Amino acid sequence: MCSVPSSAFTAIRGGFRSVADKRLRILVAKPGLDGHDRGAKIIARALRDGGFEVIYTGLHQTPEMIAEAAVQEDVDAVGLSILSGAHMTLFPEVIRLLKERGAGDVAVFGGGIIPDEDAEKLRTMGVKEVFTPGTSTEDIVKWVGEKVRPRE
């Protein structure tokens, strides 16, 4: 069992969210034990600047903590940043736990040091997109805008 205190998250709310406001809510999450959060933070800022509502989990999250946060925060997508090499273990686990919580329709995407062949496998496992080093934040913001749909 794993509960996530909401104080563990930094929510960046660009403005008032009304019922009619269909702005996408994105959870930027940092699973794994490593502390490489430079990319995650840059993406979080860029998505915020791109007009999305962004919640950043902070470091060292377990898949359970991430899935729980995605449900509690009612997000439309989860962006995972992994640089420790544990992506083949952690990505599928997040997807499995989201499904288990009835949130299998949350779009999961990610980035980090992920070899092409692993990225290919991850896509077949249900990861919507894998961004590798050198991808511009602009491309990621564009992708989210085009491919992520608000959940029903």
Place this chain on the structure above:
Amino acid sequence: MRQGVSSKRQWLETTYKKGQERPARFSTISDLEIEPLYTPEDVPDGYETSIGYPGEYPYTRGVYESMYRGRLWTMRQFAGFGLAEDTNRRFHFLLAQGQDGLSTAFDMPALMGYDADHERARGEVGREGVSVTSIHDMLRLFDRIPLDKVSTSMTINCSASALLAMYLVVAERQGVPWSAVSGTIQNDMLKEFTAQKEWICPPRPSLRIVTDMIEFCARRVPRWHPVSISGYHIREAGSTAVQELAFTIGDGICYVEEAVKRGLNVDEFAPRLSFFWNLHNDFLEEVAKLRAARRMWAKIMKERFGAKNPRSMMLRTHAQTAGAALTAQQPINNVVRVAIQALAGVAGGVQSLHTNSMDETLALPTEQSVMVALRTQQIIAEETGLTNTIDPLGGSYAIEALTDRMERDAFEYVRRIDEMGGMIKAIETGYPQREIADAAFTYQRQLEQGVKTVVGVNKYAMPEELPIETLKIDPALEEMQVQRVRKMKRERNSAAVRESLGRVGEACRSGENLMDPICEAVRREATVGEICDVFRAEFGVYSDPGWI
């Protein structure tokens, strides 16, 4: 013939104006603006006091009298992956290739204070470094490596006390007295909170453990460097060069203050403090940074802390080329970047150097790419002639002006941190963290707007690239290590383990130096995770405030 100009300003307004200027931003990679020309007008007055001589205060030109004419820097390649025996083989390979010191990379579970069989270690065992859970792993790691002859650097922080204890117990088993053991443990917890983000407890108890180790080493392991004050990770997290300089020196000030509060005489421990800098692409900025760092530390130790021993004032340093400057695209270009970065380190007078391998943005390096990285250092040392004269760029108007400017800007940060009540307070309010994140974001923006260039990424990109060979870690290793750890835990004397961990807990509460109880726990086969669990229980666990 035209009459010559008599000042830099006159030259800028008359002659320079007639030339062309590309529509570019002329600034360092950290975005310090650079002037078209530097002249004697930009160099400080008083060579003797502000620049001086190598081996003489304020050590701008080098800490040692004869620098590389006396002894080359230590070529120390960071290595670690898989099981302890895999890394032991890599160590023997590196020593056979002419490397003179070892440098150990631990895996994420060890770095975060978890055993290989812990739930949180899943998928991470042996991936980013070598898996070490107990004294048995440490004995395998240093098998057939005489600890009185080879110096070792260990990159580990929040669990460093357990790993240093293991290293010392390996020395005992080899019959090597602690007084003969030499090396360095990174153990710089302050920069963990601002940059590398590997922590267990909150900042204050973390600092207490570091101070225990400084005290213990000063008295019992006199050839050991108990903390390597690191700018490397601050820079990797996206800081500017000036921020790297400022926050690192700021961390150093905090460690010295704490050890002095403990009742240690500054000259008793300061000679064993060492540093660790990043070497980025901007050649002049990096050389200037290293020179400014030496001068700042000398002044601080002498003027602020009243050090008398010149060795306390000497900033001796390891350096590593910038991992974050390497590109996954066209990775062979990284060989060139690493060579230029390493050249800056040597021109800047470092004592020890790690050169990254070209494939490190993709995976842990292969043996072949590690060899190229080591050869890069050997080429600089033995073919370029750069080692013939000391501080060869000293006296360059540009270098001296930049050295002064960086020192000035970094001291301004130090002043601000002092005003906040010191580095711990600054960290608790998130000040350095935000400064670094802002700089990282600014640089990313500059890349995307094309203000700054990364060859092969935002310029000269190629659509199709040939994949290069990378090192694969066999996923079966994790299961092997997990089984081995479980077997060890079943077979050891668990009452003795519990009792020894109880002693560590008592020391946490009483304020007694932690190192003796930890060494005893290690001898009784207590693991990294179990020792760190005592810290978790006694000191609490720090969680990421998640500042963006």
